[in-house]
Amino acid sequence: MCVGYTNGYEDFESWRLDAALKAMVPGSAVAFDRRALYHFAIFLGWAWPLGGGAKPLPLLCHLSGSPDTKPRASVRLEDVRDVAQGCTVRVYRCHCDAAKRALVVNECLARIGETGYNLVTNNCEHFVRSLIHGQRVSYQTRWTLALPVLQLPRLAIGLSTVVRTVLTARDHRRLQDDIYLGLIDPESQLLMIKPTRGGLNVTVQLATCCTRMFTGANAQAAQQLHHCITCRLIWATAICENCVKTCHKSCETRRLETRMAGFCQCHCCL
Template sequence: MGSPYLLSQVELKPGDLIEIFRSCYQHWAIYVGDGKVVHLAPPCEHPMDGVASVLAALSDRAYVKKDWLEDVVRKDRYRVNNKHDETHPPLPISKIVRRAEELVGREMPYNLTSHNCEHFVMELRYGVAMSDQVTEAIAMGTVGVMGVAAAVIRSMAQRRKHRKE
């Protein structure tokens, strides 16, 4: 495989999931052929928008767009990531691409935890809307909260111990 930033179009197949590594999140698109991808983009997913991820969190709508892969990727690293093929058989490629193309131009609900760009492409490829980013963030949040709780409890126990001495 070539550079981690650019894959040749020969390596990309219609229906492939493209994971794009933004500064603090991953944007997802689905390859539909001829150098183009379909993706769900909040109004703030623009090339020059450095606060896109913050503004996306505030948005409740997004648009299905068909763009050149290189325009969506910009200077970010990306890869093909059909990560659930083992557990969720992909739909037929013709159906994936047809469904993606039919949605182009539509406004859709957007929510970071239930209707984001990863949910969108997973539903196109597998027929199931899912987002590992959300699952991992929730798990990390839970671990973080548990860690803070453990630290507070430990601190309180140490204070009691010192008071008794």
């Protein structure tokens, strides 16, 4: 599924990063050409920082690290633009349904902070393939180890390139450890990503919340809205998917036929 040659992929040179971002599908794989190796990650979607006026961030999840972080390697969140850092970006085509991709996104977030990196048995490619199609395999590692005399120099070059890129990315990162993010998953539900005391890359807490909390998500992302028939005589009736499941769960609601960009008008969240 999706990380291979069945559905294909498209490579975008560094100057076409904006086009690569438009081609990415939330819950699917991307890879960055580090000259000797590809660094794999999963694109989660666009996340809006809490607060008005903030621009959305293209968010990915990957197994990565650098020599001066503790732990040196872990599952973490990053801005796609910080990880790309002038590399060619490979975007894998994905035709999976929204429910399946939403599971991948949620599993990524649940594994933030996990450690145990191993070049041969648990690298970035193992992580991505295991989450997307359940097979913990790294084909570039197999190919490298198959001809060690010829390929080990390639492996060393690839590792040094990854380290240099991560260090540069940290100096220019847009993603702050204490930021609250609103991420609309492939099923149009808004997940609020809460940082813990250690920051976004140690572990995160998830909570469904009203989309009013993230004005950018309301204004720019098509979401599923509902009419609350029970509340229609008193309050405006357009409410988001999360409010249907929480503060309006005892109300009679009707789902709108099409998704749209618009504000949730739930009176409970004023």
